[in-house]
Amino acid sequence: MEAAHAHDxxxxxxxxxxxxxxxxxxxxxxxxxxxxxxxxxxSMFMVGGVMALIIRSELFQPGLQIVNPDFFNSMTTYHGxxxxxxxxxxxxxGFANWLIPMQIGAPDMAFPRMNNLSFxxxxxxxxxxxxxxxxxxxxxxVGWTLYAPLSTQAGPAMDLTIFAVHILGxxxxxxxxxxxxxxxxxxxxxxxxxxxxxxxxxWLITAYLLIAVMPVLAGAVTMILTDxxxxxxxxxxxxxxxxxxxxxxxxFFGHPEVYIIAIPAFGVISQVIPAFARKPLFGYTSMVYxxxxxxxLSFLVWAHHMYTAGMPVEAQLYFMYATxxxxxxxxxxxxxxxxxxxxxxxxxxxxxxxALGFLFLFTLGGFTGLVLxxxxxxxxxxxxxxxxxxxxxxxxxxALFSAFAGIYFWLPKWTGRMYxxxxxxxxxxxxxxxxxxxFFVQHFLGLAGMPRRIPDYAVQFTEFNMISSxxxxxxxxxxxxxxxxxxxxxxxxxxxxxxxxxxxxxxxxTALPSPPPYHSFQTPPVIK
Amino acid sequence: xSNGFGKHLGAALALLLYPxxxxxxxxxxxxTPNTLTGEKIYDLHTIITLICVVVxxxxxxxxxxxxxxxxxxxxxxxxxxxxxxxxxxxxxxxxAIILIAMAVPATKTLIExxxxxxxxxxxxxTGYQWKWGYDYLKGExxxxxxxxxxxxxxxxxxxxxxxxxxxxPNYLLxxxxxxxxxxxxxxxxxxxxxxxxxxxxxxxxxVKQDAVPGFIRDxxxxxxxxxxxxxxxxxxxxxxxxxxxxxxxxMDPGKYAAWVSEQKKNMQVASIADSPTKAWGKDDLxxxxxxxxxxxxxxxxxxxxxxxPGAFPALSxxxxxxxxKAAPIALVLKGRPGTAMVSFARLSDVELxxxxxxxxxxxxxxxxxxxxxxxxxxxx
Numbered sequence: 020m021e022a023a024h025a026h027d028x029x030x031x032x033x034x035x036x037x038x039x040x041x042x043x044x045x046x047x048x049x050x051x052x053x054x055x056x057x058x059x060x061x062s063m064f065m066v067g068g069v070m071a072l073i074i075r076s077e078l079f080q081p082g083l084q085i086v087n088p089d090f091f092n093s094m095t096t097y098h099g100x101x102x103x104x105x106x107x108x109x110x111x112x113g114f115a116n117w118l119i120p121m122q123i124g125a126p127d128m129a130f131p132r133m134n135n136l137s138f139x140x141x142x143x144x145x146x147x148x149x150x151x152x153x154x155x156x157x158x159x160x161v162g163w164t165l166y167a168p169l170s171t172q173a174g175p176a177m178d179l180t181i182f183a184v185h186i187l188g189x190x191x192x193x194x195x196x197x198x199x200x201x202x203x204x205x206x207x208x209x210x211x212x213x214x215x216x217x218x219x220x221x222w223l224i225t226a227y228l229l230i231a232v233m234p235v236l237a238g239a240v241t242m243i244l245t246d247x248x249x250x251x252x253x254x255x256x257x258x259x260x261x262x263x264x265x266x267x268x269x270x271f272f273g274h275p276e277v278y279i280i281a282i283p284a285f286g287v288i289s290q291v292i293p294a295f296a297r298k299p300l301f302g303y304t305s306m307v308y309x310x311x312x313x314x315x316l317s318f319l320v321w322a323h324h325m326y327t328a329g330m331p332v333e334a335q336l337y338f339m340y341a342t343x344x345x346x347x348x349x350x351x352x353x354x355x356x357x358x359x360x361x362x363x364x365x366x367x368x369x370x371x372x373x374a375l376g377f378l379f380l381f382t383l384g385g386f387t388g389l390v391l392x393x394x395x396x397x398x399x400x401x402x403x404x405x406x407x408x409x410x411x412x413x414x415x416x417x418a419l420f421s422a423f424a425g426i427y428f429w430l431p432k433w434t435g436r437m438y439x440x441x442x443x444x445x446x447x448x449x450x451x452x453x454x455x456x457x458f459f460v461q462h463f464l465g466l467a468g469m470p471r472r473i474p475d476y477a478v479q480f481t482e483f484n485m486i487s488s489x490x491x492x493x494x495x496x497x498x499x500x501x502x503x504x505x506x507x508x509x510x511x512x513x514x515x516x517x518x519x520x521x522x523x524x525x526x527x528x529t530a531l532p533s534p535p536p537y538h539s540f541q542t543p544p545v546i547k
Numbered sequence: 548x549s550n551g552f553g554k555h556l557g558a559a560l561a562l563l564l565y566p567x568x569x570x571x572x573x574x575x576x577x578x579t580p581n582t583l584t585g586e587k588i589y590d591l592h593t594i595i596t597l598i599c600v601v602v603x604x605x606x607x608x609x610x611x612x613x614x615x616x617x618x619x620x621x622x623x624x625x626x627x628x629x630x631x632x633x634x635x636x637x638x639x640x641x642x643a644i645i646l647i648a649m650a651v652p653a654t655k656t657l658i659e660x661x662x663x664x665x666x667x668x669x670x671x672x673t674g675y676q677w678k679w680g681y682d683y684l685k686g687e688x689x690x691x692x693x694x695x696x697x698x699x700x701x702x703x704x705x706x707x708x709x710x711x712x713x714x715x716p717n718y719l720l721x722x723x724x725x726x727x728x729x730x731x732x733x734x735x736x737x738x739x740x741x742x743x744x745x746x747x748x749x750x751x752x753x754v755k756q757d758a759v760p761g762f763i764r765d766x767x768x769x770x771x772x773x774x775x776x777x778x779x780x781x782x783x784x785x786x787x788x789x790x791x792x793x794x795x796x797x798m799d800p801g802k803y804a805a806w807v808s809e810q811k812k813n814m815q816v817a818s819i820a821d822s823p824t825k826a827w828g829k830d831d832l833x834x835x836x837x838x839x840x841x842x843x844x845x846x847x848x849x850x851x852x853x854x855x856p857g858a859f860p861a862l863s864x865x866x867x868x869x870x871x872k873a874a875p876i877a878l879v880l881k882g883r884p885g886t887a888m889v890s891f892a893r894l895s896d897v898e899l900x901x902x903x904x905x906x907x908x909x910x911x912x913x914x915x916x917x918x919x920x921x922x923x924x925x926x927x
Binding site: 092162262305363383390 | 574575576584595596603614617623626627628630634635639642643661703704705712716742744746761764777779781782788789790857886
């Protein structure tokens with residue numbers, strides 16, 4: 020008996036704080052799983068970034084100097100797939116895991132074991148995407164959009180890619196089920212829906228989008244698979260099918276997908292700006308409704324990605340009107356953020372700099388989206404570098420900057436250590452400047468008529484391509500500084516305060532120490 | 548302190564990039580339009596961009612004002628207001644009105660762009676991996692038919708001859724046989740494709756229409772001025788997507804008529820040269836086959852006949868190429884579904900017989916016989 024007691028006492032601490040490799044492999048802890056998502060996301064960001072640098076290096080000058088066209092097409096494809104599914108989406112899931120339980124006063128996610136599976140599905144999927152490069156014929160050079168019949172014609176790498184997409188979808192769907200259940204059921208007493216931090220609202224809405232559209236993507240790639248190997252002709256006219264059917268199915272997923280990426284980014288910004296303005300978020304209720312409107316509208320606009328595919332004019336008109344409408348709730352959000360800053364008491368630490376960068380540049384990207392939504396203009400710009408510029412503004416200067424803002428904002432909370440403010444500012448300015456050098460000139464390339472996804476170009480496009488490539492290298496190298504900053508913070512950052520940011524008022528700041536205990540809120544906090 | 552970093556970095560970069568920028572001809576806008584539709588699109592784009600700039604400056608003017616005047620370091624204390632229903636309604640309704648205002652002229656232009664009726668000339672553009680084919684279906688020039696492929700020499704592209712490339716203003720935008728149309732006539736372009744989706748795109752004629760295999764789409768243009776207008780394929784279609792340009796020569800009516808009669812004469816000569824009753828010798832077939840190979844096969848199977856291991860099979864030493872005639876004939880006629888090897892049944896009996904004969908007698912293959920056009924015809 021005595022021995023048993025001693026045994027128990029000895030294990031008291033260990034039982035609540037696993038260690039070693041099994042801590043991570045078998046984790047059911049939202050903080051550890053959040054950390055793993057974020058590190059995975061960063062490593063994918065590096066892989067996708069190298070692919071981007073290969074692309075931009077080839078495009079530095081006219082002529083084919085570095086890679087052959089097949090490999091170039093493969094790089095553009097996997098750069099897109101890895102950045103979208105491997106880097107940016109997992110980053111925001113990492114934020115969701117870390118923050119949602121703490122912000123609503125819950126001890127963990129609703130389904131901690133499923134949470135583990137959601138994460139651990141990702142490394143095998145990433146491995147598939149990387150391994151695809153080494154299949155006979157090389158990686159599938161079909162674009163991240165996987166259009167048929169090019170994708171039904173592609174080599175064996177396409178099958179690995181399809182498999183990876185299925186796995187990624189499963190991960191997202193399970194994660195979304197977890198998030199919805201957590202937000203709806205595990206809020207502490209007194210934490211009503213309309214008292215929740217906006218970040219939690221944005222993830223609740225995003226989770227519904229994911230559940231709705233990931234199965235659609237799965238359907239689309241499965242139809243490609245069966246057209247390739249099992250005798251179907253979904254996308255083959257000779258068999259009674261239609262290649263454009265793929266585009267409809269894909270973009271029905273694809274448009275909500277871009278909001279799946281953007282809406283959590285909005286959520287992060289809605290936490291950061293009020294904290295550094297020392298003023299509550301302006302128009303909380305409006306912000307909730309605007310986010311929900313954006314999400315619902317996102318289902319109704321998909322064919323603006325395919326205006327030139329040959330749909331009837333009535334369809335083009337409908338999609339133009341519907342697309343132009345999305346600008347309204349998005350504008351409302353931008354105005355509300357500026358109104359939050361208005362007459363605040365502003366300081367400009369690194370998180371706020373990235374948030375302001377987001378505000379300015381995401382809106383610019385939104386405006387080029389508006390230009391593209393107008394069909395006659397889109398006829399000139401579809402499948403040109405104008406589109407490439409547009410989506411990099413909203414995804415990089417938008418979503419990625421928002422993720423950086425979030426990391427700098429919450430790193431003190433998660434690690435209990437402050438990052439180096441001077442280095443953080445260097446990272447911001449280098450990223451901001453080189454991002455714009457890379458992508459602003461691409462608007463001009465598109466207007467001048469340079470198509471997308473070409474490894475070589477006519478001489479009139481030379482100068483802006485050179486500028487863009489220089490910018491890309493600068494931007495890429497600046498991200499190594501970010502890695503250094505994060506590692507330096509974790510290993511020898513100065514101790515952070517529990518409420519590091521005086522303007523931050525969500526539960527993780529007001530009711531938990533920095534770093535928070537391994538298990539927080541095992542008794543629910545009291546919310547007034 | 549935070550602003551200092553940005554200013555210094557920005558200045559350094561501007562200095563670095565200045566020589567590059569100074570050299571660039573400032574191509575900042577859409578290409579000069581050569582159709583009335585193109586002019587409307589150009590103006591639409593200008594107006595929309597201007598509206599966006601005005602709103603952008605307004606909103607971010609306020610943001611930067613707040614950044615400078617409402618900062619803690621200047622002593623500004625935070626107000627605590629956090630909602631205002633009136634203002635929310637205003638900044639919902641006003642943008643909606645602006646957007647409707649944009650959509651109205653766009654609607655009108657779009658409806659005009661989609662009206663392809665009453666065309667004076669109708670041409671079908673077929674996208675192939677990786678060239679275009681043009682068939683004049685109706686109107687002056689009816690019956691003319693040809694392929695149009697990139698004519699920039701390979702050594703300018705593959706890094707060998709960068710000096711020539713630098714002197715070539717039409718690098719990657721030149722073809723062997725341009726599409727020729729008369730000025731001032733409504734030309735309807737039907738687009739389709741043989742294999743995967745392509746897209747027929749000529750910016751200065753304001754046309755972009757996807758070419759979908761198995762389906763017919765259409766677009767139209769009416770060129771206002773004679774000249775040469777260049778475009779590119781605008782839908783990823785595989786390896787040489789960036790190497791299948793479009794060149795449209797717009798001619799005065801007299802010159803167009805002369806071109807039409809010359810084309811018709813050439814087609815007569817070609818059809819006599821390839822008449823079904825002609826007797827072909829092996830050497831003639833091999834010579835012709837080498838031409839056909841260069842135009843259709845070299846992109847994948849390479850000039851060495853070695854293909855690309857794992858991706859495109861080698862023809863040199865290939866069992867199919869070197870075995871009984873029936874197999875290679877069937878292969879080029881049917882293609883290999885599920886791979887990049889499409890059917891080449893669109894080529895003539897002479898062309899297919901020639902290219903198979905060439906393959907069977909090149910790169911170390913020494914079959915020694917000739918495949919006759921009649922053999923191909925019998926297998927169709």
